Amino acid sequence: MELRTLRYFVAVAEELHFGRAAARLHMSQPPLSRAIKQLETALGAVLFGRSPTGVTLTPVGAVLLDEARALLGQADRVRVRVAAAAGAATITVGILGDSTDPDVTRLADAYRRRHPHVEVRIRETDLTDPTCGLHAGVVDVALTRGPFDETGLTVRELRTDPVGALLRADDPLARRDSLKPADLADRRWFLFPEGTDPIWQAYWNGGEPRQGPVVRAVQECRQAVLWNGTVGMTPLGHEPAEGLTVVPLIDMPPSRVVAAWNDGDTNPLIRSFVEIAIAAYHG
Known part of the structure; x- marks a missing residue:
């Protein structure tokens, strides 16, 4: 065989x-x-x-x-x-800077136990690049969220997270048990800069064109809501900052946490990383 x-x-x-x-x-x-x-x-x-x-x-x-x-x-x-x-055992991992994920800690521990002599280089990116540098060729593998343009990439789902509307705690809608994107149709949403992956942008805007302030990072999203009363989407598992709350959004597909790498890359460190990631996220 x-x-x-x-x-x-x-x-x-x-x-x-x-x-x-x-x-x-x-x-x-x-x-x-x-x-x-x-x-x-x-x-x-x-x-x-x-x-x-x-x-x-x-x-x-x-x-x-x-x-x-x-x-x-x-x-x-x-x-x-x-x-x-x-002397060539290094891997560069792109991580979307969206939160502290306990599964990442479990993955890091498991990978270090399996490959104690491998140098892992971390490149954290903001919300304007959901591929974390894969398309630019600056990372070997990415831990990120979908959806995004998967052209030339291989993507494996690790977890799905339900999403909610991020609101000020004193917003009238904050008292609701759940919301639909249509309930927020007349509100200003935080947006990503021009040139951001349109598939990614469309998902985090609830599938509709929106108006509102431009942000690049999670903290900027939160501050846009806190200071301007704008709204946006966030995974339900994210702890909102003081003065903010999250209301579950129905009629929205969950946010996919994924590992992604470039098609055809046969680096065994990547294959091992993905296998360990699947086990860590499902464990």
Whole structure:
């Protein structure tokens, strides 16, 4: 069994869909299906149940998934140790400066335990660049929020956060149990500068064109609400500053916390980072 084939198998086992797995692997579906069929033939066992309703792991496939993850993890660690011995073990992580996230602390601890000799360089960005420097090529991997332009990027969801309307505590709407974006249609919203990713901008403006003050950072968002009585969106898990409150917004999709990296980047440090991130955020 080749490591490449095992990576194909793991992708299908995690996605439980050949089309999604092929997209994740940046390949077409027919060669992926052939590779899995050849693996089943070599092992003399069926790894997936296939039906019109989808793909399921067989008991044999579940065993192989555990073993394949262990083997691939070991292979990545070998590459990392060799890179460390050569003095080249560094990874640059872009982080969106939107809050102190306890999952990031858990991820940092887990990554340091797995790769104690890897130097992790952190580049924090403001809200004007949701890719945290990926498109500019200044980071290897980003911990950020969607949605944004994913052209040329691979994105894995780590968590979803419901969102709410950020208001002054004395705002008449602050007494409501919930709000809809339509309830805020006549209000001024904080906006991001011209040139900010339009997909990102549209989401945080509730899907509608808005008017209001321009901000670049979370603290500027809060101050715009506090000083001007403007409104905006924020994850419900964010603790509002004194004088502010958050009211849940219904009819709005949650904010996706994601790991993202450039398509085709085979750096094993990135692969290991993403695997550890998924475990940390789901743990």
